[in-house]
Every structure is written in C-alpha cells, then in structure tokens.
Amino acid sequence: MQADPAVATAARPVTSRRNCTSWDVEAILGLYELPFADLLYRAQQVHRQHFDANTIQLSTLLSIKTGGCPEDCAYCPQSARYETGVEAEKLLPMDEVLEAARAAKANGATRFCMGAAWRSPKPHQVDAVAGMVQAVKAMGLETCVTLGMLRDGQAEQLREAGLDYYNHNLDTSPEFYGQIITTRTYQDRLDTLNRVRDAGIKVCCGGIVGLGESRRERAGLIAQLANLDPYPESVPINNLVRVEGTPLAVNEAVDPFEFVRTIAVARITMPQAMVRLSAGREQMDDALQALCFMAGANSMFYGDRLLTTENPQAEADRQLLRRLGMRADTGAH
Ligand code: SAM
Ligand code: DTB
Ligand code: SF4
Numbered sequence: 001m002q003a004d005p006a007v008a009t010a011a012r013p014v015t016s017r018r019n020c021t022s023w024d025v026e027a028i029l030g031l032y033e034l035p036f037a038d039l040l041y042r043a044q045q046v047h048r049q050h051f052d053a054n055t056i057q058l059s060t061l062l063s064i065k066t067g068g069c070p071e072d073c074a075y076c077p078q079s080a081r082y083e084t085g086v087e088a089e090k091l092l093p094m095d096e097v098l099e100a101a102r103a104a105k106a107n108g109a110t111r112f113c114m115g116a117a118w119r120s121p122k123p124h125q126v127d128a129v130a131g132m133v134q135a136v137k138a139m140g141l142e143t144c145v146t147l148g149m150l151r152d153g154q155a156e157q158l159r160e161a162g163l164d165y166y167n168h169n170l171d172t173s174p175e176f177y178g179q180i181i182t183t184r185t186y187q188d189r190l191d192t193l194n195r196v197r198d199a200g201i202k203v204c205c206g207g208i209v210g211l212g213e214s215r216r217e218r219a220g221l222i223a224q225l226a227n228l229d230p231y232p233e234s235v236p237i238n239n240l241v242r243v244e245g246t247p248l249a250v251n252e253a254v255d256p257f258e259f260v261r262t263i264a265v266a267r268i269t270m271p272q273a274m275v276r277l278s279a280g281r282e283q284m285d286d287a288l289q290a291l292c293f294m295a296g297a298n299s300m301f302y303g304d305r306l307l308t309t310e311n312p313q314a315e316a317d318r319q320l321l322r323r324l325g326m327r328a329d330t331g332a333h
Contacts, residue, residue, distance in 0.1 A: 023226045023269050028219040031265045036257060040295050043264035046271045047296040056293070056321060057111070057274055057329040058302035059144065060104035064132065065091045065116035065125075066308060071148075071183045073171075075208060077243040077308050078117040084245035086308050091116070091128060094135065101136045104303060107314050110331035112136050113144035113167060113204075115307050119184070120149040130161035137162035142331070144204055144234075149184065149192045155199035165234055166196040167204040173220025176213045193228065203232040206278065209262050210240030210254040218262055226269035234299070235266050235273045239280025241309045256284070260291045267296025274299045282310045286320055293326065302328075 031039060047053050068088025069078045077084040101112045114132060121129065125147070133143045145158065146167035155166065170193075171177065174186045196203055205228070207221045225235060239259055242249045259280075266275045276299035277292045284292075304313055312320075321328060 021226075021269075023223050025216065025219045025223045028222050028226075028265055028269065029216060031268055032215055032219060032261055036261070039261060039264045040291075043267045043296040044294065046268050047298070050272050051298055053293075053298075054324075054326045055298065055329050056326055057276075057299040058109045058317075059111040059113050059276065059299060060100075060107070060109040060303040061113045061115060061301055061306055061311075062092075062097065062100045062104075063117070063305075063307040064097055064114045064129070065089065065118065067117055069117035070119050072181060073183075074180045074247040075211060075240055075243075077241075077246060079246070082245045082247070084243050088117075091125065094132060097132050098135055098139070101139055101141060105139060105141055107303065108318075108328050108330075109141070109302050110329055111142040111144055111165070113146065113165075113301075115146045115167075116148070117307075118148040120151065121147045121154065123154075126154050126157055130157055130163075133158060133161040133163045137164075146204075149188055150195050152195075155195045155201060159199045159201050163201055165202045165204045167234075167236070168192050168196065169206050169208070169236065169238075170221060170224050171207045172211055172213050173217040174224065175220060176211070176217040180211055202234065203228070204234035204236065205232040206234075206236035206238065206266075206276065208238040208240050208279075209259050210242075210251060210280075211248060212251055215258070218258075219265070222262070222265050222269055225266070231270045232273055234276060235270055236276040236278035237263055237266055237297070238278040239283065241279050241283070241306070243309065253283075256288050256291075260288070260295045263292050263297050264295035276300060279306055279309070281312055286323075289320065290324055293324065 066089040067078045067086040068080045072081050077086045104112050137143050142164045144165035144167055170189055177186050275297050277297040278301055301311055302317055305311055
C-alpha cells in the first residue's frame with residue numbers, strides 16, 4: 001500500500017507508555033501545519049476507527065451557583081473582579097436543579113453537567129452537590145460537575161454519590177497560563193485532575209481557543225491533555241466567548257479554520273476521547289459547526305444556555321443534526 005502523504009509528513013508520536021502514546025509539542029505542531037484537507041482526512045480516519053462518525057453525544061449545562069467567584073480567570077464573566085453584569089447568586093435549590101435535569105432529559109440530552117463558580121468547594125457545598133448528583137443520576141442521566149479545585153476526600157464523596165465525570169479544564173498551555181489566571185497554578189489543576197482520576201471518576205478536561213495564545217501554545221495545551229495518563233475521557237474545546245467587562249473581551253476572534261484544526265488535532269492525539277464542541281457555537285455558523293464534526297467532534301453542549309451565556313436553541317441544533325444526517329446519541333449502549 002502506498003504511504004498516505006498526509007500521514008507520512010505529519011510528525012509521529014515519540015514514545016509509548018502505559019495505555020497511551022506520548023506526544024511532544026513539535027509533533028502536535030506538525031499536525032497543525034498539515035494542509036487543512038489532509039489534517040481533516042487524518043482526523044476522520046482516527047474518528048471512524050473508534051466511533052460512529054454520525055452520532056453526537058449531547059450534554060446539557062446548568063449553572064448551579066453563579067457569579068461572585070474570587071478567581072481572576074481573564075475570560076470568565078463569573079469572576080467577581082470584572083463588571084460583566086453577572087450577579088452573584090446562591091446555590092440553586094434541589095427542586096430547580098431536578099426540574100432542569102428533567103427538561104434536559106426530555107429534550108434528548110444524555111449527560112447533565114452542573115457548574116459552580118467556586119475556587120474550591122467547602123465541605124457543606126460538596127454535601128449539597130453530592131445530593132444533587134445522586135438525584136440526577138437516579139433520573140437516568142450521566143452526571144458531571146465542575147466545582148473548582150478539590151481537596152482530600154471530596155472526589156471520593158462525589159464518586160460515592162454516583163458522579164460519572166468531573167470537569168476541570170487546563171484551559172491553555174503551561175507557558176501561557178500565567179497571562180490568563182494568577183490565583184491558582186497549573187499544578188493546582190493537575191493535582192485536582194489526579195484526585196479525580198484516583199477516585200475513579202472519569203475526567204472531563206479541555207481548554208479554550210482564542211485567549212490570545214499562539215499556535216505553539218495551543219499545541220502545548222493539546223500535548224498536556226494528550227499526555228495525561230490516561231488522557232481524559234471527555235475533552236471540551238471551547239472557543240472564547242468574548243464577554244464585555246472581562247479583560248479578554250477585546251481579543252480578536254481566532255481564524256475559524258484554526259479552531260477546526262484544534263478539534264482535529266485533539267481527535268488525532270486522543271483517539272478514543274469524546275471531543276466536545278463546547279462554548280462559542282452561538283458565534284459559529286452551521287457550516288463551521290459541520291466542519292468541526294468532520295474534524296472529529298462527537299459531542300456538544302445542548303440547550304439554550306451555557307453557564308451564563310447563550311447557546312444555540314435546542315430546536316436549531318436538532319435541525320442542524322437532521323440536515324447533516326446525524327443523530328443524537330441515545331445513551332442506549
Ligand atoms: N469554577 C470552576 C472552574 O473554573 O474550574 C468551574 C466553572 S468554570 C466557568 C468552567 C470552564 O468554563 C472554565 O475552565 C473555562 O474553560 C470555561 N469558560 C469560562 N468562561 C468562558 C468563556 N468566556 N469562553 C469560553 N469558555 C469559558
Ligand atoms: C467547559 O469546558 N465549558 C463549559 C463547561 N466546561 C462548564 C462552560 C462554558 C462557559 C462559557 C461562558 C459562560 O456561559 O459563562
Ligand atoms: Fe471562577 Fe471558574 Fe470563572 Fe475562573 S473559570 S473565574 S474559577 S467560575
């Protein structure tokens with residue numbers, strides 16, 4: 001068989017280790033630099049080896065504790081340091097959470113993700129969220145929470161409540177990170193991810209494109225994610241939502257093809273992960289979203305809101321999938 005030139009010219013991973021392959025930043029940059037069509041072809045080959053390329057998993061988000069966050073993440077409308085119009089609220093009561101979860105399930109979501117604007121949850125807050133996890137799980141939904149940094153024993157407590165996934169993003173490369181967040185370190189994030197992994201919870205970890213990072217720094221993020229051992233089961237790739245009042249509101253939008261490339265590179269380096277086309281879809285047209293699916297995205301946030309910003313209407317998403325001959329994962333496997 002003749003060598004595929006796209007494959008031949010792309011740098012290859014360098015070493016092997018437990019269950020996964022180690023990627024260096026140069027190898028990942030090599031993928032980014034492929035001609036667009038060659039990169040997508042390669043991503044599709046990997047995608048189709050592991051997944052039905054026409055099925056999309058749907059996750060619905062709910063902000064269970066909004067705003068007033070002490071952290072300084074420069075992209076985030078929920079940081080108390082920026083005037084974004086997002087008011088600090090208390091933890092939602094259980095009945096409101098369950099109502100939203102019921103609606104998500106009725107709409108066709110298979111995973112319900114609850115987000116809290118905390119630096120790190122206090123013990124009583126973990127108790128309350130554990131109760132929510134248990135009740136949402138009992139409705140037949142997969143559960144995911146994102147609560148900030150976890151301390152000893154908290155991941156285990158959530159696992160016992162039935163938590164399937166914990167979302168904690170690395171956001172960007174270690175080199176660029178300090179320009180975006182100063183109130184917690186990259187190592188703090190890795191420590192939380194280790195606690196989640198050790199507790200037997202599946203890891204949902206990704207990042208954001210459009211923070212002002214270079215392509216090398218984007219590759220640096222993907223290298224960090226792909227080299228987690230094992231790599232995350234779920235990899236959200238967010239396109240920065242530029243919210244007025246945040247320091248990054250003035251950023252230039254990233255070239256849409258660069259965003260698609262990032263999805264493709266995530267797919268190739270993390271072949272069996274669910275790669276989620278995450279924040280930023282409201283600012284994308286249908287053709288761009290279709291390209292993201294062709295690049296190997298097989299999950300998205302579904303429902304009219306993300307945490308504090310808009311997401312496409314659920315009906316528009318159902319129509320988009322229909323027009324593309326794609327279907328939502330029903331979770332029945
Ligand atoms: N406070 C917790 C934390 O930071 O881990 C959980 C919630 S936080 C809002 C979850 C993730 O949302 C962040 O790590 C970031 O990747 C993403 N995010 C926040 N604001 C965003 C924005 N404006 N555009 C894109 N993604 C954003
Ligand atoms: C993730 O990677 N993206 C989601 C989820 N994990 C928690 C959050 C996106 C937030 C976008 C801005 C907002 O709506 O506040
Ligand atoms: Fe707080 Fe999370 Fe927003 Fe950072 S991303 S300001 S930790 S809610």
